[in-house]
Amino acid sequence: MKTFAIQPEHQAPLTMIGCGILRKEVDRLIEKNRWNVHTHYLDSALHNYLNRLSTELNQALEEREKLGEKTVVFYGGCHPLMEKYLEGHHTCRTHGQNCIVMLLGYELFMQELEKGAYFLLEDWALTWEPMITACFGQNMTVIREIFHSSHKYILALRTPCNNDFSSAAETAARFVDLPLEWMDVGLEHLESVLADAIQRRLAAEQ
Template identity: 45%
Template sequence: MTKPPVLLGCGILQKEIEYLIKKNAWPLSTDFLAASLHVNFEKLASELQQGLIRHQDEEVIVFYGHCHPKMEHIVAVNCCHRTQAQNCVEMLLGPELFSEYLTQGAFFLLEDWVLNWDNVIIETFGNKPDITREIFQLSHRYFLGLRTPCSGDYTEAAEKISVAMGLPLRWLEVDLVQLESVLKRAIQHNQ
């Protein structure tokens, strides 16, 4: 009996992915990495390489978008397949909706990012709230919190971020149809 493929990648949508695996009875095991790795290319490459080594005798589907400048090279060198999308938000919303909100100036918030905001922001920008606020205000018009059927209630934490960064907060209820489609294509490509 052969081992099921391993989905190795970002844990930002771990609850949603685990739900879809169970719902579809996909023969797929998972190895999720910290969602905060995308802000540190060196750590992301290192953790992903370590994961690929852990699963070197298995079929691997890499669950990442273009989160590292050498992502395609990492995937190709390790003879595995990657989910096809720019990033996890595009996987969740689909390319058209993702582009539409991005064009409107949205900065997307997902539960894990919000709950780990301080650690990620300090690692990225340092402990400089005024500079961080200015960067967000120059780059974005609003925060768009994405709620999936698997999300917990992170409203209060998102509202604190909104106030701290001086940007309004909007919400979007998101189903898992697009994410399910991305995962199905990746699994089919791997067969």
């Protein structure tokens, strides 16, 4: 794969603040490309709790700003006020509606979404039942109705950074009573998304 030459090592590092759902993939790409980027990951379930996402993201940005660090945000449009937050902190985010789009690319994402996919990543699979019941309650009939109303299958995405989470994925699919399918995904699209965001942020004056 192409190596993205972005930042000389002698320059001050950039701090990437964002969702921890793809932390292993992001860390691998930072190491591979030798980007001078530090990371600060937030809980991968925060998109389900907008108040917490707002509080924790803004707090993390403020803390880094007080330390004189330049930040970039690894999030999609996961909060209705995301662009306002970015503007207020004079930073920018990775392009893409969500982390799945950043990983797959828009066309493949839409192709599977239109077929009824619910995208499952390793971190979500490993915390599935408590994450789902915290959002939707304990009534299994209601939970399954919610999933069946908009999804036809669970599509587990397997990246080169994943451990074997097949058992957790199978359990998650059974929990919502949907069939499970698998897709192996490379990191090429995510790499280009990260490189673009880093380049845009470093080019900005503030």
